[in-house]
Amino acid sequence: MIDNDVRSTMTATVALQAMTKRRFSLGGHGGLLIVLLVVIVITAIGSEVFLTAPNLINVLRQVSVMGVIAAGLTVLMISGGIDFSMGSNAVVTMALVAQLVTNGTPTMIAVLVGIIAATVVGLINGLVVTFTRVAPFVATLAAATLLDGLALFILNGMSVSAGPDLSTFGVAELGGIPYLLIAAIVICVALGLTLKYTSFGRDAFAIGGNEDAARLSGIPVAARKITLYALMGLLAGITGVMLLGRLGAASPGTAGLTLELQAVAAVVIGGTSLAGGRGTMIGTALGVILLGVLSNALNLLSISAYIQMMVVGGVLLLAAIANSWRSRR
Incomplete structure (x- = not known):
């Protein structure tokens, strides 16, 4: 009887400790959330403008655009892939849609054409990566260079209005919430639910964990990879439309690779493994918000743009190191 009571007490204690640990870790993102709160507090103390409604709305619009690319990259990186052309694909979509609208094409048709074109680019990336066995990093980086040149060609060196x-x-805005943010939330939630509750999401985790084992278990790895890259193209097209709306024009000065690298940084900061097999949409959302708040904070505190780039690079390096340590544990 005593043994049973002791055993029950120990079991309850262990369960309570585990529950407390889960609460404290906030799903493994407790440290990231603490860093975000520290940045917010420091910036609020250093700048009276930071917590004003117009500034916060501006930050939300900025992170919404990057968040769509980051959400797509989360799914792809979980499967062990990478696509460095999404930002450049978005810029091409901007240029194409703006030119079509300027030449008299109805806005909805122009948007549809731009998104379809971006999806085709993603599909081509998937075919190249899957059937030529070229490393995704190399194939998509080459595609990014080509797409940046194509965007300049479409714009012909001129800024074109979005209409x-x-x-x-x-x-x-809808009830004070920007349309861009609503679109980003819908996409992130949809992808998060896909990862957690569908066979497609489980297959992505399996492929990222061990591609050979996934193939032997009956998962159509090639088809899944092609679908994932086509999905990245679709999301890049949506991002391009959102960015065009936010900026009001497509400009030759818009750097697609810069946007892409920021999204990659947000995904890595959010805890997605560079080796595949691990990641969460919540972590990516926190990473996107952290980078957006950090960028806004550095601007408000009048920090040099050169130092801002160094800070983002430093944060990315620290996140990669933390990811590596977590994987070893």
């Missing part, structure tokens, strides 16, 4: 409909979409 009234897209410009309105970029600044419009």
Whole structure:
């Protein structure tokens, strides 16, 4: 009887400790959330503008655009892949849609054409990576260079207006919440639910964990990879439309690779493994918000743009090191 009571007490104690640990770790993102809160507090103390409604709305619009690319990269990196062309694909979509609208094409048709074109680019990336066995890093980086040149060719070195409909979409709000943020939340939630509750999401984790084992277990690895890269193209197209609406014009100065690297940084900071097999949409969302708040904070505190780049690079390096240590444990 005593043994049973002792055993029950020990079991309850262990369960309570595990529950407390889970609460404290906040799903493994407790440290990231603490860093975010520290940055917010420091910036609020250093700048009176930071917590004003216009500034916060501006930050939300910025992170919404990057968040869509980051959400897509989370799914792809969990499967062990990478796509460095998403930002450049988004810029090409911007240029194509802006030119179509300027030449009289109805806005919805122009948007549809741009998103379809971006999806085709993603599909081509998937075919190249899957059937030529070229490393995804090399194939998509080459695609990014080609797409950056294509965007300049489409714009012919000139800024092209987004048109009234897209410009309105970029600044419009619903109950004080920007349309861009609503779109980003819908996409992130949809992808997060896909990862957690569908066979497609489970297959992505399996492929990232061990591609050969996934293939032997009956998962159509090639088909899944092609679908994932096509999905990245689709999300890049949506990002391009969102960015066009936010900026109000497609400009030759928009750097797709820079946007891409920021998204990669957010995904890695959020805890997604570079080797595949691990990652969460919540972590990516926190990473995106942290980078957005950090960038805004550095601007408000009048920190040099050169130092801002160094800070982002430093944060990415620390996140990669933390990821490596976590994987070893």
